[in-house]
Ligand code: G3P
């Protein structure tokens with residue numbers, strides 16, 4: 001297994017903000033990602049979907065009903081339709097009471113395109129990594145991955161900044177087919193195989209061909225802590241989601257996972273630095 005990287009404070013584990021600092025600020029908004037960067041997150045997680053007119057937007061659910069005042073599937077709406085919706089108010093009172101003063105209304109409530117998120121990362125004066133998850137890639141038969149790679153290429157993010165360096169972006173999916181498409185189009189991009197349960201073919205810690213990072217749920221890790229070591233022994237890194245409870249953070253740190261994906265980046269960073 002590769003020697004773990006060290007993050008600020010000498011931490012061996014990377015802290016990834018799940019949908020931004022999504023406990024404090026509405027998920028997948030620009031404000032949620034700004035807050036995650038201010039909080040010190042090492043990386044940002046986002047889910048991407050394709051609109052009817054071929055734009056990649058950061059939305060988790062198939063439909064916009066939960067996180068906006070609109071209705072319907074993202075794939076049946078155009079970006080201009082999505083831009084009229086409010087993606088902020090659903091969260092009610094913001095967990096971060098200072099958010100309204102710190103972020104303007106558009107940043108707290110407007111649909112976020114992947115392009116805008118990449119601009120934010122490019123404008124940040126420290127290295128912030130991105131963990132981008134392709135959602136329902138079968139619906140679009142490769143178009144999500146194609147658009148994603150085009151956009152990453154435009155920002156120079158489809159490969160490490162220097163030969164032999166670490167990529168700033170990785171692509172995650174529950175679909176090994178989606179990850180295969182990404183590797184074919186951009187072989188230098190690391191891919192993460194997400195797992196909601198462990199299928200028999202991955203019980204020994206091996207992943208689909210070409211994938212070197214496992215993304216098991218915290219539920220898997222809690223039920224079977226030895227699986228982390230098995231994944232490591234098979235030569236993989238381990239990125240666990242979604243880790244919000246202090247006892248789970250403690251368990252992940254003890255097991256030596258490589259990344260913790262959390263809705264609460266500030267609290268997790270504080271806990272890790274006090275260990
Ligand atoms: O980071 C992986 C995790 O986000 C997968 O689950 O449903 O939150 O996208 P979900």
Ligand code: CA
Pocket residue numbers: 045046047133
């Ligand atoms: Ca996700």
